[in-house]
Amino acid sequence: METAKPSSPMQGPEKPQLSRVESISPWREAYWQLRKNKLAIVGLCIVLFFIFMAIFAPLLTSHSFSSMNAADRLQGPSAAHWFGTDYSGRDIFSRIVYGARISLMVGFFAVTGAMFFGSLLGIVAGFYGKWIDMIISRIFDIMLAFPSILLAIAIVSVLGPSLQNALIAIAIINIPIFGRLVRSKVISIRQEEYILAAKAQGMKSTRILFHHVLPNSTAPIIVQATLGFGTAILEAAALGFLGLGAQPPTPEWGRMLSDSRQYIQSAPWTVLFPGFSIMLVVLGFNMIGDGLRDALDPKMKS
Amino acid sequence: MLSYTIRRLLMLIPVLIGMSLITFSIIHLIPGNPAQTILGEQATPQAIAQLEEQLGLNEPYFVQYGNYMAGLVQGDLGTSLRTRGEISSEIRPYLAATIELTTFAMIFAVVVGVNAGIISAWKQNSLFDYTAMIIALVGVSMPIFWLGLMQQWIFAQELGWLPAFGRGNPRDPVETTTHFYLIDSIINGRLDQWWTSFKHLILPGIALGTIPMAIIARMTRSSMLEVLRHDYIRTIEAKGSRTFTVIYRHGFKNAVIPVLTVVGLQTGTLLGGAILTETIFSWPGIGRYVYEAIGNRDYPVIQSGILVIATMFVLINLVVDLLYSYIDPRIKY
Numbered sequence: 182m183e184t185a186k187p188s189s190p191m192q193g194p195e196k197p198q199l200s201r202v203e204s205i206s207p208w209r210e211a212y213w214q215l216r217k218n219k220l221a222i223v224g225l226c227i228v229l230f231f232i233f234m235a236i237f238a239p240l241l242t243s244h245s246f247s248s249m250n251a252a253d254r255l256q257g258p259s260a261a262h263w264f265g266t267d268y269s270g271r272d273i274f275s276r277i278v279y280g281a282r283i284s285l286m287v288g289f290f291a292v293t294g295a296m297f298f299g300s301l302l303g304i305v306a307g308f309y310g311k312w313i314d315m316i317i318s319r320i321f322d323i324m325l326a327f328p329s330i331l332l333a334i335a336i337v338s339v340l341g342p343s344l345q346n347a348l349i350a351i352a353i354i355n356i357p358i359f360g361r362l363v364r365s366k367v368i369s370i371r372q373e374e375y376i377l378a379a380k381a382q383g384m385k386s387t388r389i390l391f392h393h394v395l396p397n398s399t400a401p402i403i404v405q406a407t408l409g410f411g412t413a414i415l416e417a418a419a420l421g422f423l424g425l426g427a428q429p430p431t432p433e434w435g436r437m438l439s440d441s442r443q444y445i446q447s448a449p450w451t452v453l454f455p456g457f458s459i460m461l462v463v464l465g466f467n468m469i470g471d472g473l474r475d476a477l478d479p480k481m482k483s
Numbered sequence: 484m485l486s487y488t489i490r491r492l493l494m495l496i497p498v499l500i501g502m503s504l505i506t507f508s509i510i511h512l513i514p515g516n517p518a519q520t521i522l523g524e525q526a527t528p529q530a531i532a533q534l535e536e537q538l539g540l541n542e543p544y545f546v547q548y549g550n551y552m553a554g555l556v557q558g559d560l561g562t563s564l565r566t567r568g569e570i571s572s573e574i575r576p577y578l579a580a581t582i583e584l585t586t587f588a589m590i591f592a593v594v595v596g597v598n599a600g601i602i603s604a605w606k607q608n609s610l611f612d613y614t615a616m617i618i619a620l621v622g623v624s625m626p627i628f629w630l631g632l633m634q635q636w637i638f639a640q641e642l643g644w645l646p647a648f649g650r651g652n653p654r655d656p657v658e659t660t661t662h663f664y665l666i667d668s669i670i671n672g673r674l675d676q677w678w679t680s681f682k683h684l685i686l687p688g689i690a691l692g693t694i695p696m697a698i699i700a701r702m703t704r705s706s707m708l709e710v711l712r713h714d715y716i717r718t719i720e721a722k723g724s725r726t727f728t729v730i731y732r733h734g735f736k737n738a739v740i741p742v743l744t745v746v747g748l749q750t751g752t753l754l755g756g757a758i759l760t761e762t763i764f765s766w767p768g769i770g771r772y773v774y775e776a777i778g779n780r781d782y783p784v785i786q787s788g789i790l791v792i793a794t795m796f797v798l799i800n801l802v803v804d805l806l807y808s809y810i811d812p813r814i815k816y
Contacts, residue, residue, distance in 0.1 A: 220620075319497060319498075322498055322501075323497075323501030323502055326498050326501075326502055326793055326796065326797050327502070327505075327751075327789070327793045327796070328751040328752065328754045328755030328792065328793070328796055329751070329755060330755035330756070330759075331754070331755050331758070331789055331792055334758065334774075334777070335506070335509055335785070338509065338777045338782075339512045339513055340514070341514075411624060415626055418628075419626065419628060419759055422626075422759065423758070423759070423762065425777070435628070438626075438629060438632065439628075442632055442763075445635070445636045446636065446640050446641075452629070452632055452633075453633075455629075456628075456632070456633070457629075459626045459629065460621070460625055460629065464620065464621060464624035467620065467623055467624050468620070471620075
């Protein structure tokens with residue numbers, strides 16, 4: 182293309198280079214930043230490992246996660262049972278592998294739900310302002326005035342203990358976190374000149390919202406979603422541990438911990454592996470989240 | 484400052500009203516007939532009618548809320564369905580136990596977290612820095628109920644260094660006046676009991692304080708790195724001040740505001756985490772009080788317990804907000 186129009190006085194030989202530099206999108210730049218971040222890569226590997234485990238659970242396990250065998254109860258780790266067996270003779274490795282499905286599922290749906298409703302409320306509050314903003318912001322304030330796990334416990338105590346209700350509770354308590362984030366982002370974007378220009382061109386406010394405001398507020402949402410994924414898994418496990426989440430025989434990691442805690446001295450592996458799995462997967466998400474924040478948030482760049 | 488304090492207190496009112504509305508609604512949001520759910524399937528219609536009468540469920544919604552608020556304002560938190568006792572007096576020892584535990588956990592988190600963060604920033608990219616930050620990263624991701632169980636197993640059951648359950652020796656109970664064992668034992672002049680109570684605090688306190696410690700350490704480090712870059716720090720160093728003075732008096736003093744914010748927010752983690760820690764270590768605190776009430780479907784206790792914990796959280800954040808301008812007089816409202 183450059184050689185085709187050499188006669189143009191405005192296009193010197195440096196123009197193509199310049200435009201190439203400019204064409205690096207912020208996403209691509211963030212991607213390069215992220216690739217340099219070793220911790221984020223480690224985190225990504227951990228998370229991919231758990232996703233792999235969750236998808237291929239039936240292929241990875243030779244025992245059923247729920248079949249009980251009294252003769253095999255509380256056996257230590259061995260070739261037959263890699264992580265040992267629990268108090269009713271169930272294979273802990275199989276339960277951990279299938280448990281990955283539950284934890285990732287809870288994390289995914291809770292975060293997606295919270296992100297959807299939180300963003301919606303945040304956009305409405307930030308874009309329309311006035312009394313709508315007042316009401317939505319006060320509701321967020323009130324919800325955030327409760328320690329989050331406490332609010333989840335309150336919701337589950339109303340709905341009744343089950344995995345599904347725990348998921349709903351976790352989604353609800355995370356709504357104001359996304360909501361506030363999106364609201365503040367929308368308010369700051371609303372003041373930008375390009376929004377004014379779009380308005381001056383006669384663009385409809387819904388179009389401005391979806392074409393300009395939303396795409397420009399995705400970065401913090403993505404960071405929060407990644408970090409929130411880990412928190413959601415942790416909260417689900419805590420509810421499970423308290424008996425307010427997944428019910429037996431579901432192989433939920435938190436529930437496995439509370440069911441096995443009385444055997445901790447005689448059979449420590451029954452407590453060791455489920456807890457370690459929770460920690461590892463949450464660590465993975467936190468590492469990616471931290472890396473993404475450094476990559477996507479220009480203010481944090483040093 | 485005074486006008487800000489008053490404004491900040493007034494802003495608290497809608498939040499507190501909203502919170503009371505949420506806790507009030509807990510009992511009303513139970514699907515189906517709340518009285519039936521509380522009493523179970525086999526309840527007689529008379530028993531259900533009696534409970535509805537007792538809880539005032541027959542009144543219109545707004546009348547019920549009005550009565551509830553009128554009670555709250557007078558310090559009436561309702562009556563427990565299980566023990567039939569006044570919750571406001573029943574809750575006191577539990578509340579004291581939780582405050583004792585969370586205070587200890589917070590002191591641990593702040594002392595360890597702030598110092599680790601400061602040293603990490605001062606010796607940036609050193610072995611200490613890397614180790615501390617990896618511990619902090621793992622600490623943030625740690626399920627505290629698992630950490631608590633592991634501590635209990637290693638330090639109480641295997642090594643036998645520290646007690647695993649409760650607040651003190653049940654055969655030699657502390658005579659209570661304030662319900663804070665560390666204070667009561669001193670009032671009674673029983674230093675042996677003070678030591679026993681203190682030993683009981685260590686494991687649950689550390690388990691509970693780990694996540695805030697990790698977050699405080701990370702925040703202190705990044706805030707300190709920001710401050711240590713400034714010219715005035717170099718000037719003070721050039722002047723020949725002792726490193727300790729440079730770091731703590733000139734450095735940390737300017738880095739403390741973000742750390743304080745995190746401390747305030749982390750009290751929420753502590754109060755929420757108290758439910759888990761208290762369950763594991765059989766700590767007779769408010770979290771366990773609420774947790775047991777959930778098992779017993781003792782909804783008035785659930786409502787009041789949650790409201791009391793949330794109110795504590797709100798008040799602590801109020802204090803933190805007010806502290807800002809005390810610490811940094813440049814902050815004016």
